[in-house]
Amino acid sequence: LDAIAGKKATYEQVMNEFYKPFQAALEKVHSNKHSIKQDLIEDSGEVCEKCGRPMVIRWGRNGRFLACSGFPECKNTRPLDQEKNEPEATDEKCELCGAPMVIKTGRYGKFLACSNYPKCKNTKPLSTGIHCPKEGCDGFIVERRTKRGRIFYGCSNYPKCDFVSWDKPVNQACPECGNNYMVEKYSKKKGKFLRCPVCKFELVEEVESTA
Template sequence: MTDDSALFELPQQQQLCPLCQQPLAMKSGKNGPFLGCSAYPACNYIKALHQHETSIVKVLDSEACPQCGNALAVKNGRYGMFIGCTDYPRCNFVVHEQNEQPEAERLACPKCKQGQLTERVNKFGKAFWGCDNYPKCKFLLNDKPIAGSCVSCGFDLLGEKKGVLYCADKKCGAKQPAA
């Protein structure tokens, strides 16, 4: 007679779900492969296969962290290069890009009239301009904003794409004559 318990042993590398003790299975999603519980949808446990680790490219010995005093470093992370404290995770200081636009050149948000348009970069590296009053105001423009008003609808902002001005109101979008 054979030992039936040997039939139900899991391979050495197979992991069990910490929530329901079912085997984890390799699955694929929009962000790549991951381990998910085989009992899905009854159990929705997932585990990333690859951690998005940050690596130090160069330590900046001459620059001290303003929060803790340790050295700052150029790091390469999930969304590209940045400057952060070498004492992470105890200190989570990160240098955020300063907007190159002087205050005089910043444009008021045409939608909420309270915020200003600031240049930002999405996770793919493409620049866009959005209201700094986000998430209260979700106005954004994919092309460079230009001060002016639309000759067709009177909207308070124009956009520039490949040297052509157009109304920044998505409902209008009329091309504008060169100034």
């Protein structure tokens, strides 16, 4: 009996040694397939309105689309590109035709465009809601970009008003010299802080230390 058991063991051993490399190769193929599949699925940051699970970006016959990560239990899908380019509504009215203005995203960032497009081609830079600090000017600060794509801040009354700033202005008076606006700055050490462009006074927001 011992002899048979011993024989059996060696037989199994032989079989194992024979199959092991195949199995390893097979597992490799499986894991490769898995990682390829993973690469095709991107996180979209959006949530499925049917089941609340995250939506992922998948590739289909007609390009990219949003699909619920709960598939196959949830078969919710949405087209991707229309969703992303959908203009945001605003309270502003087009001064040319009276139609509401909408926020669109273009090559140089967000901007205001007339919802009557293509009939009306009126566009405006997006207002930041900050009043132009220049005395006697009723304009708003708007975000603009240089030809090289660098963001700067100008007045919506340009060229009547020549206010420009590299840093985002805020409607907060300088506590040191009384200048009627300060600009937003950022440093790794201090985080976000305000600086007066006239006297260089820095106002660092109080951050509660966790230590």
